[in-house]
Amino acid sequence: MRVALGVEYNGARYSGWQRQSHVNSVQQEVEKALSRICNHPVEVICAGRTDAGVHGTGQVIHFETQADRDMVAFTLGMNTLMPKDIAIRFAQPVADDFHARFSATARRYRYVIYNSPLRGAVLNEGVTHFHHHLDETKMQEACQYLIGKHDFTSFRAIHCQANTPTRTIHHLSVQRQGTYVIIDIKANAFLHHMVRNITGSLMDVGLHKQQPIWIKELLDCKERAKASATAKAAGLYLVDVDYPEQFNIPQTPLGPLFLPDIDVI
Incomplete structure (x- = not known):
């Protein structure tokens, strides 16, 4: 099963999104929680790698698993396992041809x-x-x-x-x-x-x-x-990523949340 997740994070205490040796990253924390939920090692692909100190309210990732889990395990379940400055905003099963990075428009x-x-x-x-x-x-x-x-x-x-x-x-x-x-x-x-x-x-x-x-x-x-x-x-x-409608990726409110949304084509 291939699953897409929406991820929100405060990047202040992380050395960027990408997993690196000897430093803490957002990817590392997400994969650690996912691996516990799925009961096997999980690697994720993101829509866009953010640098140290950069935040995300609209990051999108995908991963593959053979574990049979309800989507709530990847939302509420992961949110109980991860640090308070990282949260899952949605979980959505996706087609095998969906790619968080290369499918983005x-x-x-x-x-x-x-x-x-x-x-x-x-x-x-x-x-x-x-x-x-x-x-x-x-x-x-x-x-x-x-x-x-x-x-x-x-x-x-x-x-x-x-x-x-x-x-x-x-x-x-x-x-x-x-x-x-x-x-x-x-x-x-x-x-x-x-x-x-x-x-x-x-x-x-x-x-x-x-x-x-x-x-x-x-x-x-x-x-x-x-x-x-x-x-x-x-x-x-990073507040939003666009994908073709065929993938049915959920639309979430843009962040930072205290600012008004601006319609953009």
Whole structure:
């Protein structure tokens, strides 16, 4: 039986999603709980590997098992076995041709900035604090240059191993909710650190260090060194993954949950 799971996690105390030796990872905790439920070793495949400190509210994984279990064993059962900062949001049997990574048609991230002169305490692990005022209107103006199919070399980590820097951004917006500035981005796929690198450059536009047209100049020059520094991991969330309707993957509310949902095609 092949099963898909929706996973939510606070990545603050993990060295990313991917299982690694000598460090704690989200994948390790999920596989440990699954192996107990199934009574045999289980390996999972995820829709998108997140870096150290990055969160997930819409991560999707799949695994295979010969154990005969009700889906409630993979939701309530796993949630009793895993740390409090990792939770299963849904469990769904899927066809054998479903693949959490390769069947995905798009991924969506949100970056949350707490834009206030003084730092907060309650949500400090889930947002990036930035004390200088950001002009979200200018940041939104800059977004238009990134939408569509482009070579994103200027926003790609130097050690990125993707075969091509070309990606297609379907949606990119910046909005303010009180003291929070939220960057919402959806694309067919992402390069390593792409969202955080785009965020860093948009923040410089929001500080009036650069004009919105500068984002287009960065795209055209294809030089990572010309763009801004990579934004911190703490504010980044993988919030949704799109799949063809044939797989019947459940739709769950986007996160972070205190922000309004934005309809995106």
